[in-house]
Amino acid sequence: MGGDSLKRIDGFFRGAAALAMLMAQTGWANRWSPPAGIEQIPLWPEKAAIARPETTGEESYRASTSPVAGRPWTRIENVVGPTMTVFPAKGVNTGAAVVVFPGGGYRILAIDLEGTEVCDWITTKGVTCVVLKYRVPGGGPYGLKMPRVPMALQDAQRAIGLLRERGSEWGIDPHKIGVLGFSAGGHLVAWVSNEAKRSYTPVDAADKQSSRPDFAVVLYPGHIWDYEDNHYEKPANGLHVSKDAPPTFILQAQDDPVDNIHESATYYLALLKAEVPVEMHVYAHGGHAFGLRRTDQPITHWPELAETWLRTIGMLPRTP
Numbered sequence: 001m002g003g004d005s006l007k008r009i010d011g012f013f014r015g016a017a018a019l020a021m022l023m024a025q026t027g028w029a030n031r032w033s034p035p036a037g038i039e040q041i042p043l044w045p046e047k048a049a050i051a052r053p054e055t056t057g058e059e060s061y062r063a064s065t066s067p068v069a070g071r072p073w074t075r076i077e078n079v080v081g082p083t084m085t086v087f088p089a090k091g092v093n094t095g096a097a098v099v100v101f102p103g104g105g106y107r108i109l110a111i112d113l114e115g116t117e118v119c120d121w122i123t124t125k126g127v128t129c130v131v132l133k134y135r136v137p138g139g140g141p142y143g144l145k146m147p148r149v150p151m152a153l154q155d156a157q158r159a160i161g162l163l164r165e166r167g168s169e170w171g172i173d174p175h176k177i178g179v180l181g182f183s184a185g186g187h188l189v190a191w192v193s194n195e196a197k198r199s200y201t202p203v204d205a206a207d208k209q210s211s212r213p214d215f216a217v218v219l220y221p222g223h224i225w226d227y228e229d230n231h232y233e234k235p236a237n238g239l240h241v242s243k244d245a246p247p248t249f250i251l252q253a254q255d256d257p258v259d260n261i262h263e264s265a266t267y268y269l270a271l272l273k274a275e276v277p278v279e280m281h282v283y284a285h286g287g288h289a290f291g292l293r294r295t296d297q298p299i300t301h302w303p304e305l306a307e308t309w310l311r312t313i314g315m316l317p318r319t320p
Contacts, residue, residue, distance in 0.1 A: 031061070034116065042082075057077070069293035074113070090123045093171045095171060098177075101181030106140035117291055128172050134155035196211075212246065214315075215315055235270050247313045249281075250267060252286075256288045285299070
């Protein structure tokens with residue numbers, strides 16, 4: 001091989017290395033992507049003026065160092081470009097859709113453990129599954145401190161409006177759109193369920209649609225119990241439970257070491273007072289952040305309970 005050829009090859013690899021370094025520096029190379037063939041859609045128009053979280057780095061993802069049920073999980077950090085990822089219903093399409101809010105304390109997103117793994121289950125029931133990659137950090141409450149701009153709520157409302165506007169593309173019934181969330185995502189479920197007014201200035205036709213879900217699933221939620229006053233008569237963080245909130249399913253373990261069982265109890269009692277149909281399941285053991293991964297704890301069989309509940313409220317056919 002001649003010297004010129006060697007120079008060209010050397011130049012190619014140097015250029016490739018420089019490009020890889022640039023991609024790594026900008027964070028582009030390390031942004032999370034869904035499985036091949038699954039559509040990820042930007043949540044906002046390119047020119048929409050949305051708030052940017054205060055981040056210390058670029059958006060990226062990495063494997064966790066604390067396995068769940070013997071397997072690692074993926075965490076996304078510094079989300080500044082919110083998206084929704086659509087997993088189409090499999091088999092007979094029921095017309096129902098679920099928007100999934102991964103947890104992570106409004107700091108990170110557990111994108112597979114409490115996100116895409118929901119879709120592995122619910123799409124087999126004929127339900128379209130949409131994973132929301134919402135803005136963090138700072139998108140929602142830290143303890144009892146509300147953010148200046150409720151970015152997570154804005155993203156949740158926008159996603160529901162978009163699905164109602166464009167749902168026919170995926171065979172979605174606009175009256176069968178629900179939400180499901182874990183931990184901080186469980187709080188976001190409660191938040192969007194009870195906030196009828198848009199938390200941002202509408203940007204297009206999708207924002208003329210209702211942003212209130214038709215059903216809600218709340219799993220080991222946080223940020224709802226006012227632990228500073230040590231009571232659960234009134235939800236924290238300005239959450240005002242409405243009689244117009246959708247039918248709700250709540251589940252939590254009593255020994256949850258991260259979010260106290262009073263979180264779920266507070267929301268349950270507030271929904272009960274507002275005369276909203278609500279079903280709550282409390283297990284003595286189970287901990288926190290188990291997602292849909294089966295362990296020897298009975299609480300990890302919760303998807304079966306949720307399926308039965310979805311049938312009772314008419315979102316799934318009564319006969320499996």
